[in-house]
Amino acid sequence: MSGGGSDAAEATSLSCVRCGKPAHLQCPKCMELKLPREGAAFCTQDCFKGSWSSHKSVHLKAKLSTPGAPNSDSLNEGWKYCLRKGQGRTSKLPHFDWTGALRPYPISNNHTVPNHIDLPDWALDGIPKIEPNSDLQHVVEIKTPEQIEKMRETCRIAREVLDAAARVVRPGVTTDEIDRVVHEATIAYGGYPSPLNYHFFPKSCCTSVNEIICHGIPDARKLEDGDIVNIDVTVYYKGVHGDLNETYFVGNVDEASRQLVQCTYECLDKAISIVKPGVRFREIGEVINRHAIMSGLSVVKSYCGHGIGELFHCAPNIPHYSRNKAVGVMKAGQTFTIEPMINAGVWRDRMWPDGWTAVTADGKRSAQFEHTLLVMHVISFLCDISIAGVVYFFNNIYFNLNMQVTDTGVEVLTARLPSSPEMFPWLDA
Numbered sequence: 001m002s003g004g005g006s007d008a009a010e011a012t013s014l015s016c017v018r019c020g021k022p023a024h025l026q027c028p029k030c031m032e033l034k035l036p037r038e039g040a041a042f043c044t045q046d047c048f049k050g051s052w053s054s055h056k057s058v059h060l061k062a063k064l065s066t067p068g069a070p071n072s073d074s075l076n077e078g079w080k081y082c083l084r085k086g087q088g089r090t091s092k093l094p095h096f097d098w099t100g101a102l103r104p105y106p107i108s109n110n111h112t113v114p115n116h117i118d119l120p121d122w123a124l125d126g127i128p129k130i131e132p133n134s135d136l137q138h139v140v141e142i143k144t145p146e147q148i149e150k151m152r153e154t155c156r157i158a159r160e161v162l163d164a165a166a167r168v169v170r171p172g173v174t175t176d177e178i179d180r181v182v183h184e185a186t187i188a189y190g191g192y193p194s195p196l197n198y199h200f201f202p203k204s205c206c207t208s209v210n211e212i213i214c215h216g217i218p219d220a221r222k223l224e225d226g227d228i229v230n231i232d233v234t235v236y237y238k239g240v241h242g243d244l245n246e247t248y249f250v251g252n253v254d255e256a257s258r259q260l261v262q263c264t265y266e267c268l269d270k271a272i273s274i275v276k277p278g279v280r281f282r283e284i285g286e287v288i289n290r291h292a293i294m295s296g297l298s299v300v301k302s303y304c305g306h307g308i309g310e311l312f313h314c315a316p317n318i319p320h321y322s323r324n325k326a327v328g329v330m331k332a333g334q335t336f337t338i339e340p341m342i343n344a345g346v347w348r349d350r351m352w353p354d355g356w357t358a359v360t361a362d363g364k365r366s367a368q369f370e371h372t373l374l375v376m377h378v379i380s381f382l383c384d385i386s387i388a389g390v391v392y393f394f395n396n397i398y399f400n401l402n403m404q405v406t407d408t409g410v411e412v413l414t415a416r417l418p419s420s421p422e423m424f425p426w427l428d429a
Helices: 005-011 028-033 045-064 145-166 175-188 255-272 282-294
Strands: 081-083 088-090 206-209 212-214 228-237 240-249 305-307 314-318 335-338 341-343 349-351 358-360 366-368 371-375 410-412
Touching: 145 175, 145 228, 145 240, 145 371, 175 206, 175 228, 212 228, 212 341, 212 366, 228 255, 228 366, 240 255, 240 366, 240 371, 255 282, 255 335, 255 341, 255 366, 255 371, 314 335
Parallel strands: none
Antiparallel strands: 081 088, 206 212, 206 228, 212 358, 228 240, 305 314, 305 335, 335 371, 341 366, 349 358, 371 410
C-alpha cells in the first residue's frame, strides 16, 4: 500500500472502499494500472487486507479491457485461466509460445445440473469408469433396434441444441455465452451435456476459434468480426450419446476462410457418401484427404472419428487422412462419427497449457464438421426388361423389420433439420 507524498494528500478527500471512513492509503496495483482513485482508497492496512479477496478482481477486469487482452465486460470473481486439463486454475495468463494471434481467456465456474437429469459416470468426479475398460474399445458394436431408436432421439436433440447455439453466433458474443446456451438447451430437453467434466473438461461444449483445431474451452473472449468458430455438441440422453459439430462464420469472413470451411463441409459430405456395409473404415480417410489436398489444404492426423452409443468414445477409430491403418469393415447397425479437421497450413498441432486446446502448429486457421452416422442395410433394385414383369434382385438381405432400409447405406442421425438456421451459403445455392 502507498501512504506518502501527494498520493496520500489527494486521498484524504476519499472514503474507504470497505468501511466508508476517510481514506489515506491507495492500492499500489490500482495506481500502477492508473485506475480511478475512488475505487482504490482504504483507511488502514487492515481494511485493505480485508477487502483484498474481492478488490483484486478490479485488477483483472482492468487488464482484460486493455488491447490484446480478454475483452469480456462481465467477468466476475472466480473467472480464471484453465490449467491441467480442467483440474487447475490460475489468475495469470500462462506462458506459452503461442502459434497464432489467439490467446486463452479466463473461464467461468462450471454449470450445475438439476437432480432429475440422468448422469454419465464421470459427471461427479471427472473420471469415466466403464468406457476405458469396455470390450467395445476393441469390438465394434452392432446396435439393437431399441438402441438405434434411442440414438435417433438423442441425436435429434443434439442437433436442436447445436442449432440453438448457432443462432447466437455473432460479433461481440463470448464463447462462454455460447456454452451457456448449449448447457441450458441440453437441460431443457432432459439431457446431460456429455463433455461436462469428462476427464475434467470444464464446460458443456467445445468452442474452437480460428487456429484452434478442436477442444477449445469456452471463455471470456468475445467473437470478433472475421472469426470462424466451431461448436462441438454432444448430448447424453436415455443412456446414449449423440455427437455433432459445425464451423460458423462470424460477421464478414475473408475468402480464404470461406473456402476452408466449405471444403471441410464437402470433405465430410463426400466421406458420408461412401458409407455402407462392406466398405473399409480406412477408405474414409482416402476420400477426405483427396478432396482436401485438391484444395491446397491439409488433414489433421492427431484426432479421429469414433464409435459412439452407450459409450462416448469407443471402436471403431475413424482416421481422416490417407494411408491410415484403420481396421475393419462397416456393418449394418454400427454407429460412429466422421469429423474431419482441415487446416489452411500444415497438419501438425500443438497443445495449449490448459491441456485440452489443440491449435495449428503454424497458427493458420482450421475448420471441422461432424455427424453421427448409422450404417444401414441396403436394397439394390435391378430391372431385367427381357422378361415379363419387373424382377427385383436383393443384395445383402438380412434385416430386422423394425429397422429402416435405405438405398444409400447410411442414415445421418444428426442431419440438419428444416428448422436449422441457414448458416452456409453453398447450401442455399
